[in-house]
Amino acid sequence: MDTLSVTPTRIDSDDTYYQCWFPVCLASEVGADTLAGVDMLGTRVIVYRDASGKAVVQSAWCPHLGADLSKGTRVEGQVRCPYHHWRFDSAGACSHIPTGDRIPAAARIFTYPSAEAWGLIWLFNGTTAAFDVPRIPGAVEAELACEAHLRGIRTSPGEVALSNGADFQHLRTLHGLQTTSPEEIAVRDHEIEFRVQGVGYTQHGVISGVSTFAQHLTPGGSELFMLFCGAPIDRGHRRMFFTVGVPRTGDAPADRLALDNLRGFVERLISEDEPVLESMRFRRGTLVASDRHLASYFRYVSDFPRAVPPGV
Ligand code: FES
Ligand SMILES: [Fe+2]
Numbered sequence: 001m002d003t004l005s006v007t008p009t010r011i012d013s014d015d016t017y018y019q020c021w022f023p024v025c026l027a028s029e030v031g032a033d034t035l036a037g038v039d040m041l042g043t044r045v046i047v048y049r050d051a052s053g054k055a056v057v058q059s060a061w062c063p064h065l066g067a068d069l070s071k072g073t074r075v076e077g078q079v080r081c082p083y084h085h086w087r088f089d090s091a092g093a094c095s096h097i098p099t100g101d102r103i104p105a106a107a108r109i110f111t112y113p114s115a116e117a118w119g120l121i122w123l124f125n126g127t128t129a130a131f132d133v134p135r136i137p138g139a140v141e142a143e144l145a146c147e148a149h150l151r152g153i154r155t156s157p158g159e160v161a162l163s164n165g166a167d168f169q170h171l172r173t174l175h176g177l178q179t180t181s182p183e184e185i186a187v188r189d190h191e192i193e194f195r196v197q198g199v200g201y202t203q204h205g206v207i208s209g210v211s212t213f214a215q216h217l218t219p220g221g222s223e224l225f226m227l228f229c230g231a232p233i234d235r236g237h238r239r240m241f242f243t244v245g246v247p248r249t250g251d252a253p254a255d256r257l258a259l260d261n262l263r264g265f266v267e268r269l270i271s272e273d274e275p276v277l278e279s280m281r282f283r284r285g286t287l288v289a290s291d292r293h294l295a296s297y298f299r300y301v302s303d304f305p306r307a308v309p310p311g312v
Contacts, residue, residue, distance in 0.1 A: 015042055015308055015312070016306035016307055016308050017041045017042070017125050017232055017306060017307070017308075017309060018125065018159075018209060018210040018211065018304055018305070018306055019124075019125050019126050019130060019209075019304070019305040019306055019307040020124070020125060020130075020131075020190070020208070020209025020210055020211050020304070021115070021122045021123070021124050021125075021129070021133050021134055021208065021209055021211060021212070022040065022041070022122065022123055022124075022125060022209075022211050022229075022230075022231035022232075023120045023121070023122055023211070023212075023229045023230070023231050023239070023241050024038050024040065024045065024047055024057055024114075024120070024121045024122060024123050024231065025038055025047060025120070025121055026119060026120060026121075026148050026149075026150060026241070027055070027116050027119050027120055027121050027148070028119065028148075030047055030048065030049055030055060030121060031049070032049055032053070033074060034047070034048055034049070035047075035048045035069075035070060035072065035073070035074050035079060036048070036070060037060050037068060037069075037070025037071070039233050039234070040123075040231050040232065040233055040239070041125060041231070041232055041309040041312075042232070042234050042235070042309065042312065043059070043060070043061075043309055043311060043312040044059075044060035044061070044068065044070070045057050045058060045059060045060055045112065045123065045311065046058050046059075046060045046069050046070045046079065047121060048074065048079070050077065050090040051077050054114075054116075055114050055115075055116050055121045056090045056111065056114060057111070057112040057114040057121065057123040058079075058088070058092055058109045058110060058111045058112065058311065059092075059109045059110040059112075059311030059312070061109070061311075062081045062083065062086065062109070063094070063106060063107050063108060063109060064081065064083070064084060064086055064107070065083060065084075067081050067082055067083040068082075069081055069082075069088070069109070075087060077089075077090070078090075078095060078096070084097075084098065084099075085098045086098075086107065088108075088109050090111070091111060092108045092109045092110060092111040093107075093108055094107035094108060109311070110310050110311035112124060112125075112310070112311060113126070113127075113128060113129040115129075115133040117133045117134070117141060118134075118136065118141065118146060118148060118227050118243040118245070119146055119147060119148025119243050120148050120229070120241060120243065122134075125307055125309055125310075126307055126310065127310050130190065130305075131189075131190040131191075131209075134206075134208035134209065134211070134212040134214060134227065134229065135206060135208065135214065136206075136214040136215070136216065136225045136226070136227050136243075136245065137193070137204040137205065137206045137214060137215065137216045138204055138216040138225070139214075139216060139225045139245060143247060143248055144225060144245040144246065144247060144248060145245065145246055145247075145248045145249075145255040145256075145258075145259055146225070146243055146244065146245030146246075146259075147243065147244055147245070147259055147263070148241060148242070148243040149241065149242055149243070149244075149263070150239070150240075150241055151240040151241060151242055151270060152239075152240060153233065153237050153238070153239055153240070154230070154237070154238055154240050154274070154277070154278060155236055155237055155238075155278060156238075156277040156278050156280070156282075157238075157282065158210065158211065158230050158231075158232060158238050159210050159301045160277060160280070160282045161230060161238075161240075161273070161277050162207060162210060162211070162212075162213055162230075162301075163294060163297055163298070163301075164213065164228075164273060164277075165192075165205055165207045165213030165215075165228075165297075166185065166192060166194075166207065166293045166294050166296070166297035167293075167294050168180075168181035168182070168196075168293060169181075169290055169291070174272055174273065174276065175269055175272055178198075178199075179196065179198055179201075179203065180196055180198050181196070181290070181293065182194040182195060182196045182293070185293050185296060187296050187297075187299075187300050190208065190209060191206055191207060191208045191209070192206070192207040192296070192297060192300060193205070193206045193207075194293070200219065200220060201217060201218055201219045201220070202216075202217070202218045203215060203216075203217055204216045204217075207297070207300075209304070210301055210304050211229050211230060211231060212227060212228070212229040213227070213228045213229075214226065214227040214228070222246075222258075223246060223247050224244075224245075224246065224262050224265075225243075225244070225245035225246065226242065226243065226244050226245070226262065226266050227242060227243040227245075228240075228241075228242050228266075228270070229241050229242070242266055242270065244259055244262040244263050244266055245259075245262075246258040246259055246262060284298055
């Protein structure tokens with residue numbers, strides 16, 4: 001009888017994710033009465049707005065028996081579990097148990113550091129935010145006409161897709177843009193920043209954490225702002241968003257046209273990247289001198305802190 005040699009499958013037991021800001025959902029999806037559930041970071045979170053309108057992001061799992069709180073109801077500003085109607089406030093404390101039992105100290109849900117920026121709601125993967133929510137270089141949100149979009153769910157690893165931001169060669173080869181590479185890029189603990197002064201344009205880019213690339217482009221003197229970001233749903237999937245922005249001029253139809261044009265440009269870039277990113281078997285292979293910024297990016301990513309999401 002033939003014997004079959006089986007190589008054991010490697011079980012990936014690492015349930016950590018980068019300790020940075022991740023986009024949860026479009027801000028426009030969360031109204032005053034919304035109670036939404038979002039799968040991300042290998043777990044599930046709930047998103048809603050408190051009485052002041054601030055976005056709250058918390059673990060979706062009820063500490064009683066583990067019911068999904070996104071299936072519950074908003075009652076007097078609190079979240080009521082669908083199962084036995086325990087209620088939780090925006091700080092995560094259990095405030096009410098209908099039976100009148102004493103509320104156990106452990107009856108809490110984790111509340112993530114959260115923020116709203118660039119048309120998106122964000123959470124920080126940690127108990128406190130170690131740095132600011134991602135920025136678009138040169139942009140003040142209140143001065144922009146800006147619009148966020150869900151691009152969809154993709155399978156390529158986020159750190160590979162994000163490497164686009166430090167891959168200056170591919171702008172010419174894949175996208176056909178007449179751009180140049182920066183001499184230097186500034187690699188800091190939580191972000192990478194660079195500036196390019198090209199012929200007839202400037203490019204100012206920032207990679208934030210391991211989730212977001214944003215840039216300010218000035219082709220022909222126009223001002224274009226864009227942000228690309230994604231959040232892991234689990235090990236094999238990530239949800240991808242992008243935001244486009246132009247300076248608000250007071251002429252709404254002109255701003256609309258500028259935004260539509262920019263969205264078309266950004267969607268072209270993404271649709272050129274996606275077939276490559278979604279089909280590649282990524283490896284940090286043979287790099288050449290022109291890849292030096294990419295090499296710095298890969299070092300930055302491998303040194304970046306990781307953490308098990310506190311609310312799992
Ligand atoms: S499972 Fe939530 S109150 Fe019982
Ligand atoms: Fe690209």
